[in-house]
Amino acid sequence: MAKIRVGVAGYGVIGQRLADGVALQEDMELVGVADVAPTLAVRALKEKGMPYDLYTALPEKRGELDALKIPVSGTLEDLVKKCDVMLDATSAGVGAKNKELYAKHGKKGIFQGGEKNAVADVFFHGYANYEKGIGAQFLKLTSCNTTGLIRAVDCIDRKAGVERVAITIIRRVADPGDYHRGLTNALQIDHAPSHQALDLMTIMPHVGATGILVHTPVTHGHIITVVMTTKKELSVENALEFFSEHPRIRPVSIDEGFLGNASLFRYARDLGNPRGDMYEIAVWRDSIVKSGKDLMFAINIPQEAVVIPENIDAVRACTGMQKDRIEGTDATNRYLGIGKWKA
Ligand SMILES: NC(=O)c1ccc[n+]([C@@H]2O[C@H](COP(=O)([O-])OP(=O)(O)OC[C@H]3O[C@@H](n4cnc5c(N)ncnc54)[C@H](O)[C@@H]3O)[C@@H](O)[C@H]2O)c1
Structure with a gap:
């Protein structure tokens, strides 16, 4: 061909x-x-x-x-x-x-x-x-946030059915090297629901989604926390197993040294990835918890490459x-x- x-x-x-x-x-x-x-x-x-x-x-x-x-x-x-x-x-x-x-x-x-x-x-x-x-x-x-978020939501949806998600996006406000936008010593909140939650529902209309976005004065990746209601109740172990099977989701942990967005950026540079890029989103093992029957977890979105x-x-x-x-x-x-x- x-x-x-x-x-x-x-x-x-x-x-x-x-x-x-x-x-x-x-x-x-x-x-x-x-x-x-x-x-x-x-x-x-x-x-x-x-x-x-x-x-x-x-x-x-x-x-x-x-x-x-x-x-x-x-x-x-x-x-x-x-x-x-x-x-x-x-x-x-x-x-x-x-x-x-x-x-x-x-x-x-x-x-x-x-x-x-x-x-x-x-x-x-x-x-x-x-x-x-x-x-x-x-x-x-x-967009970058929605791409990474949908990877995680679709991953669980195909295994257990997702009814609802409520997200908080901790959004990097600019890319490294940007001069045209930025905040200094301030966080900025957007009108809810964030467009990422609305976009998710356009692509996955069977999932109810809402969310809040906070711009933060950093450049090395967004972090999204997700509270998820599944049709079939999942344990923390089930969720981790499903994430681990997904090619574009990488489970990491705080104890390994992945303290946050900057650790992932540094790790990508240590791997020799061009521009410090990472195609995968990361999910923190240590962030996966239950809230009643719901699941909660945090993912890292490398915005320039995801x-x-x-x-x-x-x-x-x-x-x-x-x-x-x-x-x-x-x-x-x-x-x-x-x-x-x-x-
Ligand atoms: N930066 C991110 O993290 C990110 C992540 C996901 C999606 N996006 C989206 O990707 C798109 C591009 O964003 P970006 O961050 O790469 O912007 P950018 O400003 O880095 O790049 C845009 C490029 O387009 C060029 N350009 C402008 N008009 C043109 C034209 N008529 N023909 C050809 N080139 C032209 C500019 O000179 C510039 O080099 C936007 O829609 C943005 O929302 C950006």
Whole structure:
């Protein structure tokens, strides 16, 4: 079977990681990446020897790239024409405009959490509703928090049935290196219910969800606490066993040294993972407790990398590379090296 040709629009925090993730898929070809300006990521791409071809989304500003001797392989439209699927990781809201270009050339488009739901035919999660994405033209991925949260909720739902969840999101307010947003010495609370709880119900309409979000002045991952009502009552041991079986959930414990979000970030760097990324969410063994018949636990969401596997699942679903949820997600996991730690 010919390799599926994939392009990435927007070479920022998410786009760089999507490009690296697609490049690892042996059944996909990364045709190139597109951006608008000589951003630091684009300069780093040049300094690394242009492992990926660069296309410009603003041809009228190509001179800025030429002046820095950054090779340009064409325009965003040229890239779109060469691809089967575009992964759009442009700044929130730009994807809706790019969609017109993808539609004009009859290509598939996959958008990120910052776009409005209306941009896509299907709001997608690789584990929870893979089947809905099969053959669709436009998919939208869930945000980082929702992606990780749904992994955990879907994992238990398939074993014991989930009726309700109530979540608290302790949200990192910015990515490392960001200058454009941040809080200092303050926590900020959002209106409830948080969009992540509402998004979860869009993808898993049989689960009632609500939640509160608190922005915190840190950059290395979100922590979500979940209170979960299951149809079949579960023990702490049952829950841990189910989480342990999931390829994209990694049980960790405080006694091992995983004291919080920063320990996981440091561990990913010690593993030599590019940029200190981790594709898996972590669940703290020590956090799994019972509240009456309900379960409560805490998960860590590495916000910059967590959505990459589900984006690649989306490429597989929309192009029909794999028509089965487990076959699709397993292929993504294999090429990304997910679950190596279990060996
Ligand atoms: N940062 C995260 O942790 C995170 C996590 C999950 C989802 N997301 C979502 O991913 C999307 C991208 O976020 P990000 O954090 O990577 O943003 P970012 O600002 O790091 O990257 C966006 C990139 O798009 C480029 N761009 C802007 N207009 C463009 C155009 N017309 N054509 C091509 N490129 C263009 C920008 O120059 C920039 O390099 C958003 O929808 C966001 O909500 C972000």
